[in-house]
Amino acid sequence: MERTLVLVRHGQSDWNLKNLFTGWKDPDLTEQGVSEAIAAGKKLNEMAMKFDIAFTSDLQRAQKTCQHILDGVGQSDLKTIRDQALNERDYGDLAGLNKDDARKKWGEEQVHIWRRSYDVPPPGGESLKDTAARTLPYFITDILPQVMSGKSVLCAAHGNSLRSLVMVLDRLTTTEILDVNLGTGVxxxxxxxxxxxVLSKEIINL
Structure with missing residues (x-):
């Protein structure tokens, strides 16, 4: 029995391009982001990948990435479940700020701690630990049962919501996960x- 899960971080967003903290804000994909999502769909189609169900977040950059991928594999109308449990980490007071401006305001070291530590949240926001506290229960109750029933599942979400899943799937420590960055659209x-x-993991380079 095949039990397949494909995780994809959304393509480049407008705020990624502008070097802004995004979090739960809802910017659209850039032209590059659309191209990345289309390329992901094309690559998966070349692998003859077909899905039984798809999951995505409550934010349009992930939803549109998901749809471009489904279009690419010829499954435009596949049932897709949206849930804010898969939303990006909430950056709180940092959301919308330029990352360089934030460093000038709070200092390089403090911003680095907020961005990269496992359990220190930015003001009014979530740490990676907090993000995992909402993504993992949803994964266990809603996504994993679909996979274990023998289905192929697509999950298009965000850098940090997916890192919290990768940490568990790859059995990484709270220190090891800090060095893990997920490419957009990969x-x-x-x-x-x-x-x-986990039987196997393959990263599909575009």
């Missing part, structure tokens, strides 16, 4: 054993 294909452990 699919990660996981295959699972019957006991829910």
């Amino acid at each position: 699919p990660m294909v996981y295959k699972f054993n019957a006991d829910t452990s």
Whole structure:
């Protein structure tokens, strides 16, 4: 029985391009971001990948990435579930600020701690630990059962919501996950054993 999960971070967004903290804000994809999502769909189609169900966040950059991928594999009308449990990490008071301006205001070291530490949240926002506290229960109750029933599942979401899943799937420590960055629009294909452990992982370079 095949048990397949494909995780994809959304394509480049307008605020990624402008070097802004995004979080739960809802900017659109850039032209490059659209191209990345289309390329991901084309690559998965070349692999003859077909999905039984798709999951995405409550934010349009992930939703549009998901749709471009489904279009690319010839499954434009596939059932897609949207849930804010898969939203990006909430950057709180940093949301909308230029990252360089934030460093000038709070200092390089403090901003680095907010961005890269596992359990220190920015003012009014979420740490990666906080993000995992909402993404992992949703993954366990809604996404993983679909995978374990023998389905192929697509999940298009965000850098940090997906990092919280990758941390568990790849069995990374709270220190190791800090060095993990997910490329925009790059699919990660996981295959699972019957006991829910990971059989294999393949990163599909575009």
